[in-house]
Amino acid sequence: MMADPALRVQDLVVQYDTASGPARAVDRVSFTLRQGERLGLIGESGSGKTTMGTALMRLTRAPGRIVGGSVMLGGTDVMTLSQRELRAVRLRDIAMIPQGAMSSLNPVLRIRVQIEDAIHAHEGRLPKAEMAARIAALLTRVGLDPAVADRFPHELSGGMKQRTVMAIATSLSPKVIVADEPTSALDVVVQRQVMQTLGRLQSGLGAAVVLIGHDMGLMAQFADTVGVMYAGRLVEIGPVAQMIGAPRHPYTRLLIDSLPGIDAKRRLTGIPGLPPRLTDMPPGCAFAPRCPLVNASCTASVPVLQTVAQDHHAACHLYPGLAALPPLTTRAAP
Amino acid sequence: MTPPLIELRGVLQTYGAFTALDRLQMTLPDTAAMLAIAGESGSGKTTLARIMLGFIQPTEGQVLYRGRDIATMSRAERFTFGREVQPIFQDPFNVFNPFYRVDHVLKTPLRKFGLASTQAEAQRIIEDALSRVGLRPKDTLGRFPHELSGGQRQRIMVARAVLLRPRLIIADEPVSMVDASLRATILDEIRDLNRDLGIAFVYITHDLTTAFQLCDDIVVLYQGRVAEAGAVENVIGAPQHPYSRLLVSSIPLPDPSRRWGDDDLQADPAQSARTSAGCRFAPRCPQAMDRCWSTDPAMTRPLQHRVMACHLDASAPLEGTDIVSAFSEPDRARSAPPRGQQGTKA
Numbered sequence: 131m132m133a134d135p136a137l138r139v140q141d142l143v144v145q146y147d148t149a150s151g152p153a154r155a156v157d158r159v160s161f162t163l164r165q166g167e168r169l170g171l172i173g174e175s176g177s178g179k180t181t182m183g184t185a186l187m188r189l190t191r192a193p194g195r196i197v198g199g200s201v202m203l204g205g206t207d208v209m210t211l212s213q214r215e216l217r218a219v220r221l222r223d224i225a226m227i228p229q230g231a232m233s234s235l236n237p238v239l240r241i242r243v244q245i246e247d248a249i250h251a252h253e254g255r256l257p258k259a260e261m262a263a264r265i266a267a268l269l270t271r272v273g274l275d276p277a278v279a280d281r282f283p284h285e286l287s288g289g290m291k292q293r294t295v296m297a298i299a300t301s302l303s304p305k306v307i308v309a310d311e312p313t314s315a316l317d318v319v320v321q322r323q324v325m326q327t328l329g330r331l332q333s334g335l336g337a338a339v340v341l342i343g344h345d346m347g348l349m350a351q352f353a354d355t356v357g358v359m360y361a362g363r364l365v366e367i368g369p370v371a372q373m374i375g376a377p378r379h380p381y382t383r384l385l386i387d388s389l390p391g392i393d394a395k396r397r398l399t400g401i402p403g404l405p406p407r408l409t410d411m412p413p414g415c416a417f418a419p420r421c422p423l424v425n426a427s428c429t430a431s432v433p434v435l436q437t438v439a440q441d442h443h444a445a446c447h448l449y450p451g452l453a454a455l456p457p458l459t460t461r462a463a464p
Numbered sequence: 465m466t467p468p469l470i471e472l473r474g475v476l477q478t479y480g481a482f483t484a485l486d487r488l489q490m491t492l493p494d495t496a497a498m499l500a501i502a503g504e505s506g507s508g509k510t511t512l513a514r515i516m517l518g519f520i521q522p523t524e525g526q527v528l529y530r531g532r533d534i535a536t537m538s539r540a541e542r543f544t545f546g547r548e549v550q551p552i553f554q555d556p557f558n559v560f561n562p563f564y565r566v567d568h569v570l571k572t573p574l575r576k577f578g579l580a581s582t583q584a585e586a587q588r589i590i591e592d593a594l595s596r597v598g599l600r601p602k603d604t605l606g607r608f609p610h611e612l613s614g615g616q617r618q619r620i621m622v623a624r625a626v627l628l629r630p631r632l633i634i635a636d637e638p639v640s641m642v643d644a645s646l647r648a649t650i651l652d653e654i655r656d657l658n659r660d661l662g663i664a665f666v667y668i669t670h671d672l673t674t675a676f677q678l679c680d681d682i683v684v685l686y687q688g689r690v691a692e693a694g695a696v697e698n699v700i701g702a703p704q705h706p707y708s709r710l711l712v713s714s715i716p717l718p719d720p721s722r723r724w725g726d727d728d729l730q731a732d733p734a735q736s737a738r739t740s741a742g743c744r745f746a747p748r749c750p751q752a753m754d755r756c757w758s759t760d761p762a763m764t765r766p767l768q769h770r771v772m773a774c775h776l777d778a779s780a781p782l783e784g785t786d787i788v789s790a791f792s793e794p795d796r797a798r799s800a801p802p803r804g805q806q807g808t809k810a
Contacts, residue, residue, distance in 0.1 A: 174643040175614070317504040317670055322714040322724055344644060347673075347716030351723050370720045388648040389718050390677040392700055398677055400649030404613055 134204060136338035137163040137186070137224075137306050142199035144178070144185045146408075153408035155181040155194065157362040160435070163306065163338045168329075170341045170353030170370070172385075176405060178362040179342045180229065183308045186340070187220055203306065222252055225304040227328075229311045229342075231295035235283040241269075241294055242279035248301050268297040271334070273327050289320035293327060303335050310342040325352055346389055350374055355441075358382045361405050361416035364435065368442030376454060378444040381417045383458050415447065422458050423448060467531030469494040469632055469664055470516055475525035477511050477688075484511040486688040487525065489786045494530065494631075496662040498655075499788070500675035500696065502711070503685035509668045512685070513636045516666065517551050518542075547577045550625035554637035556618035560609035566617075567605050569624050570594075577628060593627035594620075596660075597653050615646035622650070626657060633657075636668040651678050672715055676700045683787060684708050687744040690763070693787045694770035705772045706749045743775065751776060763787065 144156035155178040163169050173179040181194060188208055190196050201208040203223055211219060228234045236244055245265050249256065256264070266276035272293040283291060292312060299307060309328060313321040329352060332339050341352055349356050350370060357367040358379065366379040377383045384401045403420040406412055412419055418428040427447045435443040436450065448455070468491040477485040485508045492499060503509045514520045515527055518534045527534050529545050537545060553559055560569065570590045573579075580586035591601040597619040609617060618638060625633050635654070639647040651674055657663050669675050675682055676696045683693040684707065692705035703709045714724070740746070742757040749756065753775060761773045762781035769791045771782065 174645060318672070318714045318716075319504065319710055321716070325716075326724065326726065345716060346644070347718045350718045350720045351716045374718055374720060385645055386718065388645050390648065390651070390673045391717070392673055392676045392712070392715065395677055398648035398652040398655075400647065400652070401645035402649070404615075 133165055135162045135202075136165045136167070136204070137340075138200075138202040139186070140200045140202070142182070142185060142201065143197045144181050144190055144194055145197045146194045148193065148409060150409040154362050154411075155408060156185060158199070159359075159362075159364045160199075161357060161364060161367055163340065165305070165338055166332075166336050168332060168339045168341065168352060168354045170343065170349035170356045171359060172343055172346060172349055172356060173359035174344060174405065176361075176408070177359040179344075179359050180310055182359070183226065183310045183340065183342045186306075186308055187224055187226055188216055189226070218252070221248060221299070221304060222302045223304055224306040224308065225299040225302070227292075227295055227299045227307065227309040227312050229314060231288075231292040231312065234295055235291060237283050239282075240279070241281055241283070241286075244294075245279070245298055245301060248298050252302055264301075268301055269294075271300070271331065272297045273323070287320075288316055289324055292316065292324050296324075296328065296331060300331050300335060300337075304337060305335075306338050306340070307332065307335075308340045308342070311344070312341075313348070314343075321348075328352070346374070346386060358385070361411065362408060363416060363432075363445065365417065365446070366442075366444040367435070368439065368444075372439060372442050378438045378442065378449065378455055379417075379446050380421050380423050380448075380455065380458060382444075383455055384422075387458070415445075423456075466494050467528070468492055469497075469530060470666075471526075471528040471531075472515075473526040473528065475512075475515060475522045475527065477508070477515065477520070478523045483688050484508045485515070485522070488512070488688075488690070489784065490683070490690075490788050491786055492632075492664065492666065492788060494664075496658060496664050497681065498658055498665050498667065498679040500667045500669060500679040500682040501685060502669055502672055502675050502682055504670060504711075506687065507685040508688040509670075509685055510636055511688075513551070513634050513666070513668050517549060517634055518545065543577075547628050548631045550628055550630040550633050552618075552621050552625055552633060552635040552638045554640055556614050556621060556641060559621060560617060562609055564608075565605075566607055566609060566612065566620055569620065570605075570627065573624060573628055579628065589627050590623075593623040596626055596657065597622045598649060599623065615642045615650065618642055619650060619653070622653065622657075626661070626663070629661070630663055632664045632666065634666045634668070637670070638667075639674065640669070640671065647674070654678065672700050672711060681788070681791065684711065689744060690771070690773060690787050691745065692770070692772040692774075694767075694791045698767065698770050704766050704770065704777070705745075705774050706751050706776070707745045708772075710748070743773075745774075765791075 140160050142159045146153045269276050313324050353370050356370050356373040366382050388400050414429040418424045433445040433447045435445045438444045470492040472488050472490045475488045501509050574586050594601045682696045682699050684691045691707045703712050740757045746752045746756040761775045763773050764777045764779045765771050766777040771787050
């Protein structure tokens, strides 16, 4: 029998009310995360991936607002919780490692106080010795010296700050961790260290992880499942090996083709054109204006996710007509 | 014999007690080279870019541009240097003044260097530069910076550099803030500029993958010193220095069948300040030996087209330490076009 999913997102819609009209930064996104699963959510800037991550915890701020959908965390719908219930759920059941850990620590408080705050808020006061032992264990778990507890954020390197934020985020052993570009400002070696730490935390806690990012390389290194967002919509989701080896959506294919490798030198090809403005979406598929395989149905209706292989879904009108994607060549740049 | 395009002679840059660049010796031949300078934050790569651009005067040592020390250039020479050596910066958001249309950043340098005698000629030069970086002049000119995407703004900065017909462009992380689908396009355009116009590039980056795709040669810096240098196929394809090996093995390859090993990495680089007179990399090196802590390794040539500073290579130290001339043997002729057409266009 299948265990309950850790997270089930259904038709989530997040909208920003802008001067030029409503912009749907997240447009009817649905996906399910198994317990202990690592989902990589990839998209370019403006694709809605960060908006999506914050909406999972109902941390969306004005001018953004969640206008529809549900986020089931175990048996509870996060969207129906009171503010008080929500505070209890955050950190305990679902925790976030935000983008730019550098700026999410309070610069005037020692690390110890910042970790204590998190635990106090959920479990009340603990005996001093117990708290100290717990903080030491949390820091050790992310590969830091327990002495870091008595330091201030400015005394730590970028990698150490990111680990500290990871220790805080996992202080209550959440079942779901949302990590938003946790390594974006870090060097390649530190990035690898931080990702390995996140991987160890994840397997130690048995938590499910949503890793938000723009680097397909990181996703290939970390994720079990990869979801691709484009203009607020989830356009493809599937097992990592298939997503990279045999993607079905033309956007995913072109994104992968644009990645430089270190095996052979080749002509670098990007994707011509730009993503649409969210306030001025084209009719039908949002990728149609840039798609080399566009046809009449693409502008007629918005494609929905359909199953293209086991656990693999793509929102593209080519399916079910096609079994696999033919090789693509991009049109000459405008 | 033509003097090198850029020559660094014992360039030392210190900030208080911190040494950003430690007596760097290096030449860039005047052959439209594509050279990558790679390293982590703190390696000195941005300091090196600023010194080569003449933005900062090194604490010690000299920088020569086509045989002339840039510190003692005459006004006229300095003016020419300012046109022929162009920067492209990382952040395509901060370099624009939001109150001016983008035309401003294109027209100002043309006027400053007197490269166009009429409005029509200025327009033609600008339109040519924009088309070379894949921008449609009519969709770009007359716009304000906020109306353009990050990728478009960065392409305008490339166009700005190109319209001055430089000999050398020093690009400091030009695509690290640009989305993946555009990154490849911009790098490809840079390669075209190198091939079609004979512009040399120094590409400063922490990303070895794009360095491999774009450049011929690479210099890997570690804490202000050269760790390893050579042809990209060698240094990235088969790194010898433990630091280059660490960098290459940390690349997140987009291939789930080639994942990082689970080996524990050495200490946080930020905590690995040099503690002895030995090799700077010793505190992080998995292969550190006794003498790595006592003696700074000299530059050797373990293989053709390759130099490195590591005690693992037992070959004799090189005479002098001009690393680029050490691996650019004359047999590696480059297929760069002659530079003749350049001057006439400018």
